[in-house]
Amino acid sequence: MLRDLRPHDAAPLFALTRVSFPEESVLLGFRPEAMERVVRRLFRPHIRLLLGLARLAGRPVFRYFILEESGRLVAGTLLTFTERAGYVSNVSVDPAFRRRGFARRMLRRAQQEAARRRRRYIVLDVLSDNAPAIALYRSLGYKSLRTVHLWSRELGPEEPPAPPASRPYRPDDLPALLAAARSELPPEVDAVLPTGRGEFGATSFVDALLEARSYPRTVELDGRPAAYLHLSASQTQTSGHLRLVVAPEVAPERLRPAMAEGLAWARAEGAQRIVAQLPDYKTAAAAALRAAGFVPVYELQTLYRTTEA
Secondary structure (H helix, E strand, C coil): CEEECCHHHHHHHHHHHHHHCHHHHHHHCECHHHHHHHHHHHCCHHHHHHHHHHHHCCCCCEEEEEEEECCEEEEEEEEEECCCEEEEEEEEECHHHCCCCHHHHHHHHHHHHHHHCCCCEEEEEEECCCHHHHHHHHHCCCEEEEEEEEEEEECCCCCCCCCCCCEECCHHHHHHHHHHHHHCCCHHHHHHCCCCHHHCCCCCHHHHHCCEEEEEEEEEECCEEEEEEEEEEECCECEEEEEEEECCCCCHHHHHHHHHHHHHHHHHCCCCEEEEEEECCCHHHHHHHHHCCCEEEEEEEEEEEECCC
């Protein structure tokens, strides 16, 4: 049976995720108890009302599809929504139930839901060395869109405090930062995953659900916004996360103080490491990460197709 997530699915779903993505689970450091608390919160009346209102307004947040076999949770996948696409992630199938078409079935359901929500595209990321998964996705009509690397930096307990080298993000920073983000964006990616104002500023509804604290900062150079760092930390993971936008002309050493400030904030919030997912065309941001001690740990391929049947 293919159905939506239910409160009692939390524990078996996280166990399945650890089996399906063992290295990623260690890197991100999921805390099962906190994640189960998040799932239970999703079913509180006021949260369900907010999610329902978002769907009615044409701004759905997510769907989590579960496949059940003889009363046992055997597969699941998450579908979130961007401006133009449904984004599939965490495609997990119990090893004992693989090669039965379950992943294919969930992907088709996600595609149908994205089309119903008037998204033109369906998108997913897959590890570049996961040949069986890539073969499955290509058999369903998915094509290559971009290459992405997941970067990581460990935070030691001695992470030194850093003096302020950035300032809080302000709404009037948006035009300059959007221009910086779009300057390196290939046209084919812009058509599917355009950079929008929602990627900057305040904590999102999903961040609030995940009990995340955020640190959105703007770096000014020569009196204008030239870079954006958005760090977040949550009780649901031991890893913090970094979103980074850097204008192409900014040298990486100019961002070292601001990066040190952000890393010190994350360590004070309890993060043990910081991870950042970065498309390879963002060369200025990649140089800033490397200068701050980050290393690439995984290569992923972003694949996509239209939602037309």
